[in-house]
Amino acid sequence: MSEETIASIQLPDPVQLIVSNSPHIRGGETISKIMVHVLVALAPAAAAAIWFFGFAALQVMVLCTVGCVAVEEIWNKCAGRKPTWKDGSAALTGLLLAMNLSAGAPWWICILGALLAIGLGKQIFGGLGFNPFNPALVARVALLIGFPQLMTSWVVPNPGNFAACDALTGATPLGASGEAVASLSNLFIGNVGGCLGETSALALLIGGFYLLIKKLIKWQVPAAFIGTVALISAVVHHFNPDLTQPALYHILAGGLLIGAFFMATDMVTSPMTANGALIFGFGCGLITSVIRIWGGYPEGVSFSILFMNALTPLIDRSTIGKPFGYIRIKKEKD
Amino acid sequence: MSPKTHKFKGGVHPDDSKRLSASKAVVDAPLLDKYTVIVHQNIGAPPEVVVEKGDEVKKGDLLAKAAGFVSVPLHAPTSGTVTAIDKCEGPTGIRVPSIEITADGEDTWGDCMTPIADWQQAEPADLKQRVSDAGVVGMGGAGFPAHVKLSPQKPINTLILNGAECEPYLTADHRLMLEQAEDVVLGAAILARILGLETAIIGVENNKPDAIAALEKVAGKYNVQVQGLPVNYPQGAEKQLIYALTGREVPIGGLPMDVGCVVQNVASAVAVADAVVKGRPLIERITTVTGEPLVNPGNWRFRLGTPVSKAIELAGGVKYQPAKLLLGGPMMGFAQSSLDVTVMKNTSGILLIPAEQVSLYTSEPCIRCGKCVQVCPMDILPATISQAVENERFDWAAQLNVLACIECGSCSYVCPSHRPLNQHFKRAKAEIMAARRKEQKK
Numbered sequence: 105m106s107e108e109t110i111a112s113i114q115l116p117d118p119v120q121l122i123v124s125n126s127p128h129i130r131g132g133e134t135i136s137k138i139m140v141h142v143l144v145a146l147a148p149a150a151a152a153a154i155w156f157f158g159f160a161a162l163q164v165m166v167l168c169t170v171g172c173v174a175v176e177e178i179w180n181k182c183a184g185r186k187p188t189w190k191d192g193s194a195a196l197t198g199l200l201l202a203m204n205l206s207a208g209a210p211w212w213i214c215i216l217g218a219l220l221a222i223g224l225g226k227q228i229f230g231g232l233g234f235n236p237f238n239p240a241l242v243a244r245v246a247l248l249i250g251f252p253q254l255m256t257s258w259v260v261p262n263p264g265n266f267a268a269c270d271a272l273t274g275a276t277p278l279g280a281s282g283e284a285v286a287s288l289s290n291l292f293i294g295n296v297g298g299c300l301g302e303t304s305a306l307a308l309l310i311g312g313f314y315l316l317i318k319k320l321i322k323w324q325v326p327a328a329f330i331g332t333v334a335l336i337s338a339v340v341h342h343f344n345p346d347l348t349q350p351a352l353y354h355i356l357a358g359g360l361l362i363g364a365f366f367m368a369t370d371m372v373t374s375p376m377t378a379n380g381a382l383i384f385g386f387g388c389g390l391i392t393s394v395i396r397i398w399g400g401y402p403e404g405v406s407f408s409i410l411f412m413n414a415l416t417p418l419i420d421r422s423t424i425g426k427p428f429g430y431i432r433i434k435k436e437k438d
Numbered sequence: 439m440s441p442k443t444h445k446f447k448g449g450v451h452p453d454d455s456k457r458l459s460a461s462k463a464v465v466d467a468p469l470l471d472k473y474t475v476i477v478h479q480n481i482g483a484p485p486e487v488v489v490e491k492g493d494e495v496k497k498g499d500l501l502a503k504a505a506g507f508v509s510v511p512l513h514a515p516t517s518g519t520v521t522a523i524d525k526c527e528g529p530t531g532i533r534v535p536s537i538e539i540t541a542d543g544e545d546t547w548g549d550c551m552t553p554i555a556d557w558q559q560a561e562p563a564d565l566k567q568r569v570s571d572a573g574v575v576g577m578g579g580a581g582f583p584a585h586v587k588l589s590p591q592k593p594i595n596t597l598i599l600n601g602a603e604c605e606p607y608l609t610a611d612h613r614l615m616l617e618q619a620e621d622v623v624l625g626a627a628i629l630a631r632i633l634g635l636e637t638a639i640i641g642v643e644n645n646k647p648d649a650i651a652a653l654e655k656v657a658g659k660y661n662v663q664v665q666g667l668p669v670n671y672p673q674g675a676e677k678q679l680i681y682a683l684t685g686r687e688v689p690i691g692g693l694p695m696d697v698g699c700v701v702q703n704v705a706s707a708v709a710v711a712d713a714v715v716k717g718r719p720l721i722e723r724i725t726t727v728t729g730e731p732l733v734n735p736g737n738w739r740f741r742l743g744t745p746v747s748k749a750i751e752l753a754g755g756v757k758y759q760p761a762k763l764l765l766g767g768p769m770m771g772f773a774q775s776s777l778d779v780t781v782m783k784n785t786s787g788i789l790l791i792p793a794e795q796v797s798l799y800t801s802e803p804c805i806r807c808g809k810c811v812q813v814c815p816m817d818i819l820p821a822t823i824s825q826a827v828e829n830e831r832f833d834w835a836a837q838l839n840v841l842a843c844i845e846c847g848s849c850s851y852v853c854p855s856h857r858p859l860n861q862h863f864k865r866a867k868a869e870i871m872a873a874r875r876k877e878q879k880k
Contacts, residue, residue, distance in 0.1 A: 118776050322808070424822075
């Protein structure tokens with residue numbers, strides 16, 4: 105090496121070196137990326153809602169989403185916290201809330217829902233990560249109890265006709281026990297009255313599949329949830345067809361699919377362990393079936409998920425597995 | 439070659455970035471004017487310095503002798519004069535005792551240990567003594583004295599050579615296995631003889647097919663097996679490697695010998711072969727100098743005591759200012775604040791990381807996504823333990839088996855909230871061990 109080349113060699117400036125703990129590289133996953141993926145997964149269901157219920161559905165979605173983000177930012181401002189809208193979780197809660205409302209929901213229901221979801225459901229506990237209950241479901245259940253009439257009046261679907269949206273009906277696919285108010289094919293496509301996100305099974309399955317592929321939800325939750333509902337309704341229907349609908353009807357009608365894929369799988373409020381997720385899904389399915397078949401409400405998905413949310417810390421604690429290398433310790437002690 | 443390997447639970451797949459240096463053949467670093475050898479390069483007791491300022495030493499002469507069983511001697515990297523016994527920058531940011539040798543440029547060997555050419559007939563105890571005398575340690579990163587592992591108190595039936603090199607960027611072991619396959623296999627055979635075993639098994643991640651082929655070509659000579667392993671970080675972690683090759687689980691808090699295994703790094707095996715067959719102590723090692731900011735990344739054979747600045751110079755210097763300088767790999771290596779720190783027996787890599795990979799994160803609350811639980815190779819609950827640590831509930835962390843953590847960093851790697859999980863566990867372990875020591879004193 106000649107003198108000149110040595111002189112041109114540049115060494116790093118040690119003063120500028122950052123010293124921190126390992127690991128020094130990161131996988132690049134962020135909270136906002138996760139939230140965007142879930143929003144993408146909800147897109148088919150949102151599109152289906154607009155197709156069947158028109159611009160009214162879009163209005164509900166926009167109001168809820170903007171409302172949730174606004175409530176969160178106002179809360180952050182008052183509490184002297186940094187803005188958090190960029191993490192996308194408030195927007196996701198807003199869209200999920202919209203999915204739980206009827207296209208005919210008046211504007212103030214949407215705003216009140218946003219206030220309940222973000223205020224009562226999330227921020228009061230300390231914000232993202234600390235809420236014990238699914239915020240969108242907290243709002244839905246509070247609204248359902250406070251405004252039962254409004255919350256169970258569905259818009260009659262009018263596929264492709266975006267402007268028309270006035271006919272209200274009280275008939276819900278799960279309302280009348282024993283008699284089907286909608287055909288299975290209409291339930292599958294979404295051509296039935298109901299909440300925005302409850303109607304199209306097809307769109308929800310596409311979104312759910314996306315979440316599974318992206319490994320953003322644990323398969324155990326929807327599998328155990330839907331499986332339990334299917335099993336119980338099949339058995340009950342077999343012995344007493346007058347009491348309830350067959351299993352497939354139970355799966356396609358109501359909020360089971362959106363609940364199983366999008367609500368029960370909420371990371372913050374569901375168990376972290378794989379076995380815990382199975383128990384959680386099973387519990388949701390059991391309570392949903394009991395409410396649907398024997399309970400006072402036609403639909404039990406929201407209640408079941410909220411109830412199981414409350415049990416999540418307990419489930420997590422009781423399903424802690426044995427670490428690698430544990431078995432042998434035990435054997436030696438024996 | 440047995441086709442059966444066991445897949446350990448969890449693990450992550452970072453971009454291995456080995457392409458920067460994988461094809462660069464090992465080059466002997468040119469002799470320097472001065473070497474600053476750090477005295478304490480092994481786990482266990484620091485060796486006792488036996489030279490004084492002004493002493494003339496030859497290459498391979500003893501600089502410090504082992505102080506106890508879990509300790510190893512240290513030898514001169516070249517011939518010259520001891521010009522200082524002082525302190526220098528250490529790898530953990532603390533100044534540590536060091537011996538400065540000013541080279542005479544002759545690089546002449548001293549009266550070294552006699553080669554044991556007929557090692558196949560030699561007493562295992564003599565061979566083990568030689569490993570100890572040569573100052574061989576675990577060269578994969580831990581720096582644990584090799585002869586201690588070769589003195590198990592439990593029956594051993596499997597000798598494993600760790601050639602997984604699962605850390606991204608590092609290619610030192612890869613090049614070693616490729617270029618010195620025969621030495622690796624020879625070292626394996628010597629280690630097997632010391633342990634009274636017929637065979638040894640070398641585990642190599644499948645992203646190094648040329649190294650596997652090179653080893654297989656010569657493996658038959660000494661009845662050594664070569665086993666390809668799936669690419670999954672931390673495949674080279676001792677407990678995961680043992681499980682992958684044998685299906686045995688090392689108990690928490692236990693050692694490989696508890697399941698009849700001894701694991702040695704491939705570079706350590708070569709050091710053993712050199713010590714036995716050539717009578718040479720461990721005074722140099724292959725280190726990967728790499729990272730995107732470098733002009734010319736590669737692999738060099740450095741004498742102990744070579745400053746990092748000289749290594750970076752050999753790699754052509756930097757194109758732009760790196761954000762971090764690491765000793766070791768990006769998953770478990772140590773960040774440095776000085777270019778004066780020197781190459782040690784366990785310095786597998788000198789890595790410069792560009793700024794775009796070191797965005798400074800603010801840790802956000804855990805959203806309980808469970809990714810850390812999925813990737814944890816020890817099957818503990820990083821998220822929950824981290825919360826216990828944040829609440830200073832170290833008893834709870836201990837109950838959740840934080841002591842089983844191998845600090846591989848997989849959990850921190852995947853965490854979308856950028857939580858300092860690995861740091862939390864290091865702290866918890868330190869607190870728990872300190873509390874236990876206190877308890878024992880009472």
